[in-house]
Each structure stands twice: as structure tokens, then as C-alpha cells.
Amino acid sequence: MTTETRDDLFLPSTGSSPEVDFRFSEHALALKGESYPENAAAFYADIIARTKAYLATLAPSQGVTVNVALTYFNSSSTKMLFSLFHALSDAAEAGARVTLNWHHDVEDDTMLEFGAELHEEFPAIDFHDVAVEG
Amino acid sequence: MNYAEYRDFRASVAGRNIIFYYFGYFSQHVISAMADAVRLQLEQAETAASTRRKIFSSFVEMAQNITHYSVDALTPEALRDNQLRQGSVCIGVEDGRYFLLSANPVAPESVEALRSKLEPLRTMTLEDIKRAYRETLRADQPEGSKGAGLGFLTVARDASAPLEFEFGPCEGSDAVMFYVKATI
Numbered sequence: 123m124t125t126e127t128r129d130d131l132f133l134p135s136t137g138s139s140p141e142v143d144f145r146f147s148e149h150a151l152a153l154k155g156e157s158y159p160e161n162a163a164a165f166y167a168d169i170i171a172r173t174k175a176y177l178a179t180l181a182p183s184q185g186v187t188v189n190v191a192l193t194y195f196n197s198s199s200t201k202m203l204f205s206l207f208h209a210l211s212d213a214a215e216a217g218a219r220v221t222l223n224w225h226h227d228v229e230d231d232t233m234l235e236f237g238a239e240l241h242e243e244f245p246a247i248d249f250h251d252v253a254v255e256g
Numbered sequence: 257m258n259y260a261e262y263r264d265f266r267a268s269v270a271g272r273n274i275i276f277y278y279f280g281y282f283s284q285h286v287i288s289a290m291a292d293a294v295r296l297q298l299e300q301a302e303t304a305a306s307t308r309r310k311i312f313s314s315f316v317e318m319a320q321n322i323t324h325y326s327v328d329a330l331t332p333e334a335l336r337d338n339q340l341r342q343g344s345v346c347i348g349v350e351d352g353r354y355f356l357l358s359a360n361p362v363a364p365e366s367v368e369a370l371r372s373k374l375e376p377l378r379t380m381t382l383e384d385i386k387r388a389y390r391e392t393l394r395a396d397q398p399e400g401s402k403g404a405g406l407g408f409l410t411v412a413r414d415a416s417a418p419l420e421f422e423f424g425p426c427e428g429s430d431a432v433m434f435y436v437k438a439t440i
Contacts, residue, residue: 138288158291160320192318197409200410243394
């Protein structure tokens with residue numbers, strides 16, 4: 123199991139789940155697309171477990187860049203994403219330098235507000251709001 | 257049904273400004289395909305981007321509620337994924353605003369829980385709803401919920417009027433028909 127923690131995680135997008143491109147070896151994690159799988163808890167459980175295992179191996183002050191460009195997520199995905207950012211925040215509090223680039227359509231208030239929510243809840247993460255012209 | 261009856265059925269739908277209606281079994285694949293159809297139609301109609309997003313989000317929440325909670329299921333309750341459950345969903349335009357309606361049978365013992373979840377939302381302001389959303393986001397997953405308890409709050413947040421709901425008889429069954437209406 124420990125040998126697997128450094129393996130990168132790639133899941134292609136489907137009609138209702140996002141592309142997951144977690145390059146643990148490069149300390150670069152990216153989520154892109156839409157997220158409304160039937161069972162978000164099941165979909166994200168492994169992603170979160172793998173991320174936590176990776177975060178546990180980080181050297182102090184290691185930089186980690188997270189790019190999130192989700193155009194839509196449903197309510198159950200919201201809850202799981204919050205857990206994922208919680209794990210990243212714990213790593214940041216433990217010394218890692220975690221940068222979160224939060225990409226959203228410039229007119230999408232829901233995404234803007236959710237990003238602001240993350241920024242407020244997890245101050246240890248270096249948060250960047252990236253408004254993209256639609 | 258003969259052609260004349262079908263013509264009347266179509267005329268009745270057309271007269272109500274319905275842009276989308278589906279009755280039948282809901283699976284994740286069906287929802288994903290319907291979501292595409294809804295998105296295309298709203299783009300064609302040149303609906304404002306923010307309104308499109310709200311309709312899309314409410315549509316997914318209401319449709320996934322059916323796959324999670326309808327008691328008319330073709331699949332065993334214990335199955336975690338690939339659920340196939342019956343209900344209906346409708347999107348239309350009324351007084352210049354979009355609305356979504358959904359109906360699905362629920363167990364009689366679920367009625368009070370649904371009522372106690374939905375009734376308080378009706379008198380909450382948008383600020384109250386956003387606050388409740390933030391609190392629920394941070395809370396532990398409620399017992400028996402597959403949507404983190406955020407589903408109705410998500411719909412209420414995107415609605416421009418209080419959510420409406422109703423319980424009615426369910427023909428040929430002991431179940432109760434549960435209706436929800438969201439005006440965007």
C-alpha cells in the first residue's frame with residue numbers, strides 16, 4: 123500500500139464526473155469538468171484517501187498546487203469536495219505550502235461564493251480566485 | 257391511445273409552455289442524458305447564463321432525489337449504485353419564470369420527515385438559506401441521507417420563490433405521491 127501512495131491518480135471525465143488528474147509525483151492536483159455522480163461519497167472516497175496518503179508523505183514546506191476548474195457540482199459532491207479541501211488544509215497547517223487556484227466563470231456567482239467560503243474556512247491554504255471569461 | 261387522444265395530450269402539454277417532461281424510471285444515465293437535453297434547450301432559448309445554471313442545478317437535485325428516494329424501484333434497496341427508480345419531472349415557463357416540478361412515490365412513514373425538512377425552508381430568507389447551507393456543509397452527514405442534507409437547500413437557494421410541496425394519493429399503492437415545485 124505504501125508503494126502506491128506516490129502513484130499518480132488519473133480518472134477521465136464521464137458524463138457526470140470530472141477529470142481527476144492528481145500528479146502526486148509533481149505535487150500538482152487538478153479537477154476539471156462537472157461533478158454529479160450518482161454516489162458522490164463512493165466516487166470521492168478513494169480520491170480523498172489517496173490524497174491523504176500522499177499528504178502524509180510530504181516533506182515540510184513542500185509546495186502543492188491545486189487547480190480546480192469545475193463548472194458544476196451537485197449537493198453531495200459539494201460535501202465531498204469540502205472534505206478534500208479539509209485534508210489539504212490540515213497539510214497546510216502542518217507546514218506544506220498549499221496553493222489553490224479556484225477557476226470559475228466570471229458570471230457564476232455560486233462558484234465565486236463557494237470559493238469565498240473555502241477561502242474563509244481554510245485560511246492556511248493560499249487561495250487564488252481565477253475568474254474566467256465565459 | 258389513438259391519434260386524436262395523443263393530439264389532445266400534446267396540445268395540453270403545448271398549452272402549458274412545457275419545455276421538458278419525463279415520466280418513467282430514473283437512472284444516472286437517464287439523468288445525465290436529460291441534463292444534456294435540458295441544457296441544449298435552454299441555450300437554444302437564449303436563457304440567461306445564471307438562470308440556466310440554476311435550472312440545471314435544480315433539475316439534477318430533483319432528478320437525483322428520485323433515484324435515491326422513490327419507493328417504486330426496479331433495483332434492490334441495498335444496492336448502492338445503479339439505482340433505477342420511478343418518478344416524473346417537468347420544466348416549464350409560467351408568468352415569465354421557469355419552474356420545475358417533480359413527483360415520486362414515497363413511503364407513508366417518510367412524509368413527516370420530508371415535511372419537517374421542507375416547511376421551514378418556505379419562510380426562510382435567502383440569507384437564512386445561505387446560512388443554513390453553510391452550517392449543513394460543515395455538519396456530519398445526516399442518517400439515511402445520500403445527498404448530505406444539502407439537496408433541498410441547494411434548490412431553495414436557486415429558487416426565486418419559496419419551494420412548494422404537496423403529498424397526494426398514489427393510485428393502486430399504499431405509497432404517498434410527493435410533489436415538489438421550484439420557481440427559478
